[in-house]
Amino acid sequence: MSHWTDQLPQHARDYIAGRTLDEVECIVPDLAGVARGKAMPASKFATQKRFFLPNTIFQQTIAGDWAEVPGDNYTEPDMILRPDYSTASAAPWTADVTLQVIHDVFEQTGEPMPVAPRNVLKRVVQLYADRGWSPVVAPEMEFYLVARNLDPAKPIEPPMGRTGRRAAGRQAYSMSAVDEYGPVIDVIYRFAEAQGFEIEGITQEGGAGQVEINMQHGAAVERADEIFFFKRLIREAALRHDCFATFMAKPIEGEPGSAMHLHHSVIDSTTGQNIFSDPQGGETATFRHFIGGMQTYLPAAMAVLAPYVNSYRRYVRHFAAPINLEWGRDNRTTGLRIPVCDANSRRLENRLAGMDCNPYLGIAASLACGYLGMIEEREPRAECVGSAYRGDEDELPETLGGALDIFEDCAPIREVLGERFCGVYEAVKRTEYTEFLQVISPWEREHLLLNV
Structure with a gap:
């Protein structure tokens, strides 16, 4: 050996x-x-x-x-x-x-x-380390199992289940729905065990064939490595059973999109204590500032968290997707959610990131927003109580082009992520966006060809 x-x-x-x-x-x-x-x-x-x-x-x-x-x-x-x-x-x-x-x-x-995504995340983690902090991340991965699709012009369909029927939507948390494609799940478990990965749980989400995998919390780079490996693992498991796994943000019209929810906490590197909680178990000013940083800088980070034109199709009101920068306690209508937890595990869930983003860059951008909030002592807005869908403010960019414009103009985010990385990233994304704008869609042909 x-x-x-x-x-x-x-x-x-x-x-x-x-x-x-x-x-x-x-x-x-x-x-x-x-x-x-x-x-x-x-x-x-x-x-x-x-x-x-x-x-x-x-x-x-x-x-x-x-x-x-x-x-x-x-x-x-x-x-x-x-x-x-x-x-x-x-x-x-x-x-x-x-x-x-x-x-x-x-x-x-x-x-x-400096352009390598793993190095970008390490750069952000080092900024935390320089202040005596260690960020902790717990990702949730959503994805779809879909029927094999060999023709890009054909709409994506749910996979055929073991009953001989196609997977049905609006069956969130249904064990029967998960059982429909149980053989794929079994292979995912087997591959994960061989790779040394521990899965916290697998659930059926609201979309037809949509699955969520919860992962353990841990150090940022290690969690990003795991997601990077997991996406390949899941695709290979699906191919074993004649279907595709897709991490597109919105693969099926009329169904919910797929997110990569990121749970964040920060540990004092010396004491090992969660800096979001004080000795009495209450919330600290640092926790508020982390939330304030998210509300301030997430619009500039959206080009990284939602990196494709398809990404913005996920942000639809009442489709289990965040469309705002509100924060709330155990409130899934807000873009920023404080889950039910004790003082040691106090954390913030960023619900904006799509599953289509690069995990290293998505985690880096999310941590960058919180970091800036803490060092600038940004105060958040008042907590949202009730449905955050009632708001009318357009706080988030609605297209990739708009997101790139905000990203280009945000000096603090560019400084944290690295100017050379940001320049290359923006050039790549604008090239992709320009190419997309040259594509004529079926909707345009159907409604404009003979009517305008």
Whole structure:
């Protein structure tokens, strides 16, 4: 057994124990959260200490085009990739014995590559650490299982269940609804166990074929790594049973969208105490300031939390989606919710992030808003009591283009996330948005072709 395998987490060592490791996938998440990298024989991986990829992988759009970044010389220099062995995880869907290893990305000077999403999140976490804080995150992942769709012009349909009928919507928390696609859920559990992931729970959401997975709370980077791995895991589990898993924000017309709810708390790095609670168990000023930062800066972060044109179709009144920046206690109509919890676990749930966002960037942007609120001592508005859907204020951007305009103009958010990252991200997203605007939709053909 090669010496490098001694650095692997226990679940990875257990997976390859007594077997010949065939292949290692050297991967990094790009701006969309897609795994980029290279696969190689395990014997080759064992002899190399670093790997290379061109920096343009972070300039690729979701459609496969390339954004023009101001000031770029377009020589495609290599970045240096170094394995983070703590992330090593099984790829149990492969035919041979394979491990995935997330790599950290560096410039040739040795500095962290500032556009790499994992480095963006590490940058934000370090800002917390510099003040003696450690952010804690607990994500909720919503997604749809859908029938195989080979024609982009055809609407997406729910999957066929074990009863021979298509999954039905408006069956939130129904155990029978989950049982309809139980074989897929079983594979998800099996893959997760092989990868060392612990699932808090799986529930049926309100959409037809819509599922939610709750994950344990923990350190920000580790939770983002887990979501990154989980999205691939879930897609592979669905393919085992002749359906697709999609993390689109709004895949099916008339059904609720899919969110990545982010529960945030912050720990004092020295004492281990939750800084959102005082010694008597009450809420601290710091907690209020965290909420105030969310209300102040989330509009500028929406381009990261809702990164595609489809993302904005999720924000529909009464469709289990937040359309505001109100905060409330145990109130799911607000964009910012304080769940029922004791003083030690006091936290804020950001309900705005879509499941289509890059988990590293979504968590980084959300934490950035709270961080700015704490250091600027931003006070929140009064608590929303009752339905937040009654408000008429348009606080959030309604399109990707509008979100990018706010993102471009918000100096504090750009400083926290890093100006170089923000420049590349904005260029990629504006390229995607421009391409979308050239597409003529079926609605336009149906209603405008002969009527205007």
